[in-house]
Amino acid sequence: KAGVTQTPRYLIKTRGQQVTLSCSPISGHRSVSWYQQTPGQGLQFLFEYFSETQRNKGNFPGRFSGRQFSNSRSEMNVSTLELGDSALYLCASSLQGGSVYGYTFGSGTRLTVV
Amino acid sequence: DQQVKQNSPSLSVQEGRISILNCDYTNSMFDYFLWYKKYPAEGPTFLISISSIKDKNEDGRFTVFLNKSAKHLSLHIVPSQPGDSAVYFCAAQNNNDMRFGAGTRLTVKP
Numbered sequence: 304k305a306g307v308t309q310t311p312r313y314l315i316k317t318r319g320q321q322v323t324l325s326c327s328p329i330s331g332h333r334s335v336s337w338y339q340q341t342p343g344q345g346l347q348f349l350f351e352y353f354s355e356t357q358r359n360k361g362n363f364p365g366r367f368s369g370r371q372f373s374n375s376r377s378e379m380n381v382s383t384l385e386l387g388d389s390a391l392y393l394c395a396s397s398l399q400g401g402s403v404y405g406y407t408f409g410s411g412t413r414l415t416v417v
Numbered sequence: 418d419q420q421v422k423q424n425s426p427s428l429s430v431q432e433g434r435i436s437i438l439n440c441d442y443t444n445s446m447f448d449y450f451l452w453y454k455k456y457p458a459e460g461p462t463f464l465i466s467i468s469s470i471k472d473k474n475e476d477g478r479f480t481v482f483l484n485k486s487a488k489h490l491s492l493h494i495v496p497s498q499p500g501d502s503a504v505y506f507c508a509a510q511n512n513n514d515m516r517f518g519a520g521t522r523l524t525v526k527p
Binding site: 307336338344345346347348351359393395406407408409410411 | 423453458459460461462463506508514515516517518519520
């Protein structure tokens with residue numbers, strides 16, 4: 304079965320712009336979580352969506368938002384980009400969230416803000 | 418707040434020896450713990466997990482130990498192989514909330 308697909312793989316944006324990242328979960332998975340990975344900070348939780356509803360949220364400013372569609376695909380939006388937003392953004396899917404086998408991750412979107 | 422901590426950013430071991438990666442957590446509500454392995458340019462992949470009702474789980478060369486009283490878990494890799502060189506993240510989970518540590522870069526030298 305297809306894995307978790309994130310698009311685009313790489314993105315370069317200018318400070319102040321906004322960006323939308325996309326994540327297609329494994330077929331049948333209803334939970335999608337987003338993480339930001341930066342050197343030294345590891346994986347920081349952004350938010351989790353389940354059945355089109357945000358179920359959990361991490362400690363990120365309101366510039367970071369997301370949504371989930373009826374087909375479980377999810378998008379993450381970052382507005383008014385800052386240089387510090389440069390990072391690898393990973394999404395992960397699971398059947399219901401909290402799976403005992405954890406989550407399946409996509410390969411990520413590398414965002415560079417210049 | 419950093420609820421899950423991996424205090425060693427890097428670890429280097431010789432091939433064939435044991436690798437021990439450590440992880441501490443602060444939230445006693447976490448009831449499931451996982452280790453993920455990440456290669457460059459790829460997403461993390463699930464490695465091994467342990468429930469809070471156990472203190473050890475073994476899968477081949479990988480063993481995870483959990484010390485609930487100390488809020489500490491560790492991953493042992495025996496014997497270590499060069500292909501194990503990667504970044505290892507520990508994660509702690511409570512219901513639908515999963516938090517990760519900062520990761521430890523393991524280098525296994527031939």
